[in-house]
Amino acid sequence: MRDRTIKLLRTFIVSDFPISLTRLTEEFMLSERTIRNEINVLNDYLLENALPTLQTIRGKGLQLSITESQKKLLIQLIGSENQEQILTREERLLDLILSISIGKERVFLYQKENEFQISKSSLDEDMRRLRQMMKEYQVEIVSVPKEGLILSGKEKVIRTMIYSFVNKMVDNFTLTDELKNRSVKKQIIFSYISLEVFTKIDRIYDQCISASEDSLYRKNLVLFTSIWFTRLQNKGSLQMSAWVKKHSYTTPELKAFVQAIFETFSIQEEANERSYLTFMLDTFNPKNMNTSVEWGQAQMLSIQLIQHVEASTHIPFSKKEKDLQEGLYQHIGSLLSRVRYDVQFANPLKENIKSNYGILYQAVQSFTPEFTKLLGKELSEDEIAFLTIHFSSAFSELNQELSYFYRAVVICNHGVATGKLLSENLKELFNIEVLAVLSSREVALIEKLDVDLVFSTVPIEVEKKPLLIVEPIIKEDSKAAIADFLKQYNQYRRFSSNREDSTSMFSAILKLIENETKVTEDLYQELARIFRENQLSINTKELQPMIKDFLQDENILLNVEADDWQELITIVSQPLLKEEAITDKYIQAMIEAVEEFGPYIVIGEHLALAHARPEDGVNQLGLSVATVKTPVKFGHEENDPVKIIFCLSAVDSFSHLNIMRGLIDLINDEQKLNQLLQAETIEEFKLTLFN
Numbered sequence: 001m002r003d004r005t006i007k008l009l010r011t012f013i014v015s016d017f018p019i020s021l022t023r024l025t026e027e028f029m030l031s032e033r034t035i036r037n038e039i040n041v042l043n044d045y046l047l048e049n050a051l052p053t054l055q056t057i058r059g060k061g062l063q064l065s066i067t068e069s070q071k072k073l074l075i076q077l078i079g080s081e082n083q084e085q086i087l088t089r090e091e092r093l094l095d096l097i098l099s100i101s102i103g104k105e106r107v108f109l110y111q112k113e114n115e116f117q118i119s120k121s122s123l124d125e126d127m128r129r130l131r132q133m134m135k136e137y138q139v140e141i142v143s144v145p146k147e148g149l150i151l152s153g154k155e156k157v158i159r160t161m162i163y164s165f166v167n168k169m170v171d172n173f174t175l176t177d178e179l180k181n182r183s184v185k186k187q188i189i190f191s192y193i194s195l196e197v198f199t200k201i202d203r204i205y206d207q208c209i210s211a212s213e214d215s216l217y218r219k220n221l222v223l224f225t226s227i228w229f230t231r232l233q234n235k236g237s238l239q240m241s242a243w244v245k246k247h248s249y250t251t252p253e254l255k256a257f258v259q260a261i262f263e264t265f266s267i268q269e270e271a272n273e274r275s276y277l278t279f280m281l282d283t284f285n286p287k288n289m290n291t292s293v294e295w296g297q298a299q300m301l302s303i304q305l306i307q308h309v310e311a312s313t314h315i316p317f318s319k320k321e322k323d324l325q326e327g328l329y330q331h332i333g334s335l336l337s338r339v340r341y342d343v344q345f346a347n348p349l350k351e352n353i354k355s356n357y358g359i360l361y362q363a364v365q366s367f368t369p370e371f372t373k374l375l376g377k378e379l380s381e382d383e384i385a386f387l388t389i390h391f392s393s394a395f396s397e398l399n400q401e402l403s404y405f406y407r408a409v410v411i412c413n414h415g416v417a418t419g420k421l422l423s424e425n426l427k428e429l430f431n432i433e434v435l436a437v438l439s440s441r442e443v444a445l446i447e448k449l450d451v452d453l454v455f456s457t458v459p460i461e462v463e464k465k466p467l468l469i470v471e472p473i474i475k476e477d478s479k480a481a482i483a484d485f486l487k488q489y490n491q492y493r494r495f496s497s498n499r500e501d502s503t504s505m506f507s508a509i510l511k512l513i514e515n516e517t518k519v520t521e522d523l524y525q526e527l528a529r530i531f532r533e534n535q536l537s538i539n540t541k542e543l544q545p546m547i548k549d550f551l552q553d554e555n556i557l558l559n560v561e562a563d564d565w566q567e568l569i570t571i572v573s574q575p576l577l578k579e580e581a582i583t584d585k586y587i588q589a590m591i592e593a594v595e596e597f598g599p600y601i602v603i604g605e606h607l608a609l610a611h612a613r614p615e616d617g618v619n620q621l622g623l624s625v626a627t628v629k630t631p632v633k634f635g636h637e638e639n640d641p642v643k644i645i646f647c648l649s650a651v652d653s654f655s656h657l658n659i660m661r662g663l664i665d666l667i668n669d670e671q672k673l674n675q676l677l678q679a680e681t682i683e684e685f686k687l688t689l690f691n
Helices: 003-014 019-028 032-048 068-081 091-101 107-114 120-137 156-169 184-192 193-208 216-236 252-264 271-282 292-313 317-340 350-356 360-364 367-375 381-400 418-429 441-449 476-488 503-514 520-535 565-578 584-597 657-669 670-678 680-688
Strands: 053-059 062-064 140-144 149-153 402-411 432-438 455-456 467-469 494-497 554-561 602-604 607-610 622-632 643-649
Touching: 003 019, 003 053, 003 068, 003 156, 019 032, 019 062, 019 360, 032 584, 068 680, 091 107, 091 120, 091 149, 091 156, 107 120, 120 140, 120 156, 140 455, 184 432, 193 216, 193 252, 216 271, 252 271, 252 292, 292 317, 292 360, 292 657, 317 367, 350 441, 350 670, 360 381, 402 441, 402 584, 418 476, 432 441, 455 476, 467 476, 554 565, 554 680, 565 584, 565 622, 565 643, 602 657, 643 657, 643 670, 670 680
Parallel strands: 402 432, 402 455, 455 467, 554 622, 607 643
Antiparallel strands: 053 062, 140 149, 402 494, 602 607, 622 643
């Protein structure tokens, strides 16, 4: 085909809408007769290659309606005749955002029209979609005379927007692909961010953080740093000092990485940019808790998420709570920071997780409104899939330790012997515990039995229980029907442990040791290891202290007066300071955290939980509480004013979780909260709280 014919075909390939003859004659500067002749040539070419021809849409024009696979085939066919590459709309959008945001050259639409070899209307549609995608970031594309297209918006938002675009469009970005095997999208990225920049940053990661690690954390960190540097080099730096933080909890490895970046690329000393890059990269790290905001909120959310998924799936995740909660709490901590700054990871395993762990994914997804309520932003499907991975790992471990069964009743009118035979067959062939064999006259008894499913040899009506009609004697075809029935109602499964619960033995040994010496964390972990090696399971949740174990009489303050929230935090923390559970530094850290990050400690209506990080001055686990005579405002839009405040000093991320659960229960129990506020004596307060 001639170049003109190929260019015309390109126009139809990239257009999602019908194109009128009038528009074609204007864009190609040809007569309508010539255009019609070209279309005939195109249709002959399409027929020769067994592809759909151009169709006339009445009143609108001509359109090429082909599938994605047919489009790829056609692009390959044209490629063999024309060396210029045809980009898909998604690829063009990626090129546009990178050229405008980090490209060295000025960008003009007419140049992109020629570069992409598409019509003006197709490029206009590309720009419309790009502007729509940018709306959620509050960034605009502005056309400036002689300057071309530029981005208008906050610089920190523009940077995270670029990263999000690339991350969403190119899953599992890596430098290890051979150049010839790289996708078109990766080729586009390397045309704006040089391979040398990526390689240098990747080597710095080797030197400062890990030479062997090849994790998602590494890939995202290298990608973000590469985008940050290219944007800084070509478009300028931040024009504010908001990133110079009071508190820094960054790891020494990450500090060394940032230092090496500035030295390697000879970046002039800018405290603002250094602080910004350090902060943003720290949000990527699931091993670190950046601030006391994430520490507290991540603890609360991880507990609530486990409770929610367990209730939704009926899978006893609490049996694996220590490892599950630890992993979730660390992941959620970094997730909260990322989402606040519009940075969400792309998950290459997303579709696999949704397909193989659909029930778990849906359970996690149904909890995400809690994140949206807190952050004001929705979690992406990719981030939901990451949270699901934690549960799928715990579920796999549970499957090795637990067996499941269904509790059922059998209805049979063929006599006791036949009913018993059906019952025994169900127990033998499937994980079914038959609680009773009844006749059809005894159907009313089902409501009084703790059963999940009903199997009957005769048609009956049963309310609120899944029912399957089966033959008295189970044959091969009946087995398949029963298996499908059980699969359909797998939410009714009950779990039982294959291991004997040795929690009471573990607790007794600990008490015995306590009589002779102090139980240290190392001793506790060593004893737990011995139990695991001997296949003895323990429920660590039962070993954790409850609120009543740590809330002593002298730690309960009733009807206190405070002029402001700073004074209220100081007052409620005094019992812990007196018993040396905390230092003065901890009180100051709690106040400074609220000053810097807002009233995040107001965790429920009229309820606050004052806390900071364990390393901010905690000596031991402790809890105190104060009711407030005149409610105090913290500045929370929904939950002010505070009428009751707890102060928690935690030594680690796990030992206080039962205390946190108790506080979560209190958030959801308005009646109990009101009763606590009305308590006149400490005994009355304790009686209400502990019951």
